[in-house]
Amino acid sequence: MSNVRPESMARITTPELANAFIEEQIAEVRAQVGDKKVLLALSGGVDSSVVAALLIKAIGKQLVCVHVNHGLMRKGESEQVIEVFQNQLDANLIYVDATDRFLDLLAGVEEPEKKRKIIGGEFIKVFDEEASKLEGISFLAQGTIYPDILESDGVKAHHNVGGLPEDMQFELVEPVKLLYKDEVRVVGKALGLPSSMVDRQPFPGPGLGVRCLGAITRDRLNALREADAILREEFDNAGLNKTVWQYFIAVPDLTSVGVKNDKRYMGWPAIIRAVNTTDAMSATIEEIPYALLHKITDRITAEVEGINRVLYDLTPKPVGTIEWE
Numbered sequence: 001m002s003n004v005r006p007e008s009m010a011r012i013t014t015p016e017l018a019n020a021f022i023e024e025q026i027a028e029v030r031a032q033v034g035d036k037k038v039l040l041a042l043s044g045g046v047d048s049s050v051v052a053a054l055l056i057k058a059i060g061k062q063l064v065c066v067h068v069n070h071g072l073m074r075k076g077e078s079e080q081v082i083e084v085f086q087n088q089l090d091a092n093l094i095y096v097d098a099t100d101r102f103l104d105l106l107a108g109v110e111e112p113e114k115k116r117k118i119i120g121g122e123f124i125k126v127f128d129e130e131a132s133k134l135e136g137i138s139f140l141a142q143g144t145i146y147p148d149i150l151e152s153d154g155v156k157a158h159h160n161v162g163g164l165p166e167d168m169q170f171e172l173v174e175p176v177k178l179l180y181k182d183e184v185r186v187v188g189k190a191l192g193l194p195s196s197m198v199d200r201q202p203f204p205g206p207g208l209g210v211r212c213l214g215a216i217t218r219d220r221l222n223a224l225r226e227a228d229a230i231l232r233e234e235f236d237n238a239g240l241n242k243t244v245w246q247y248f249i250a251v252p253d254l255t256s257v258g259v260k261n262d263k264r265y266m267g268w269p270a271i272i273r274a275v276n277t278t279d280a281m282s283a284t285i286e287e288i289p290y291a292l293l294h295k296i297t298d299r300i301t302a303e304v305e306g307i308n309r310v311l312y313d314l315t316p317k318p319v320g321t322i323e324w325e
């Protein structure tokens with residue numbers, strides 16, 4: 001298949017068109033793969049999840065999915081990958097909890113790009129180790145989408161830290177490489193994936209690693225994960241998950257004095273970021289209603305160990321980037 005999206009290719013906007021695309025890809029993948037085995041790094045993001053669901057439909061247990069938990073996932077994410085792919089879709093799934101490996105390597109590392117390199121490099125190592133334990137793998141599936149190929153507006157294109165080893169001698173299977181993100185979502189829904197997986201906001205490859213600012217510690221990472229889960233829950237309840245492009249918490253490595261349960265309480269601030277954009281190159285701030293901000297503040301300060309203040313970042317991009325580091 002050529003790397004250029006044919007001008008004539010109709011956009012996939014309806015379940016009917018998605019089903020036709022799925023049938024066509026199933027036939028293509030079966031013809032390409034035959035009875036050989038295919039390996040896929042399944043992060044739980046939209047693209048790799050849709051590719052996994054499509055390939056399970058096409059070749060069942062000939063697909064081997066590897067999910068590497070780097071310990072920097074959001075709350076419940078790895079659990080959802082296991083629930084959906086292992087329990088519901090009966091996938092051939094290898095789950096690797098590499099939390100300690102990643103957090104040990106990251107201990108004391110403050111510099112953001114160094115953190116990214118460590119996370120990207122270790123991911124490749126873990127994946128490579130798992131791949132070398134398997135026998136008879138001939139193909140590598142990837143959730144490449146059309147913007148990744150264009151390298152002009154894709155989020156991943158600017159931050160390519162999670163690439164796979166160049167010396168992996170596999171032929172590629174890339175069934176959604178001519179699709180745009182919204183088309184991948186329509187296909188994912190037609191494949192029966194849950195909305196919480198298919199409609200999710202972009203999440204950086206290094207995960208919470210670049211939101212636990214500076215040198216990552218387990219206690220602060222844990223506080224960040226819990227605060228982020230509360231933010232997501234409250235955005236879900238308010239319906240903002242359907243309209244806001246990206247929202248998250250960042251927790252800096254600084255403490256201030258506060259009062260909890262009538263006692264002096266040193267804690268970190270949780271910084272809310274909620275932005276809208278079309279291409280991630282520039283972004284505006286979501287105007288979260290004050291009542292909701294108060295509710296989120298009350299919940300995070302009451303429920304999350306280690307947090308004693310909540311701040312709202314009002315800086316558009318530019319000047320601020322979307323992530324804090």
Ligand code: XMP
Nearest residue numbers: 155156159161202204205206280321322323
């Ligand atoms: P910035 O912070 O540059 O982010 O305004 C723009 C978009 O890119 C995402 N982002 C990343 N994605 N690996 C990724 O896969 C990364 O290292 C990375 N850094 C930022 C960010 O979440 C936003 O959507």
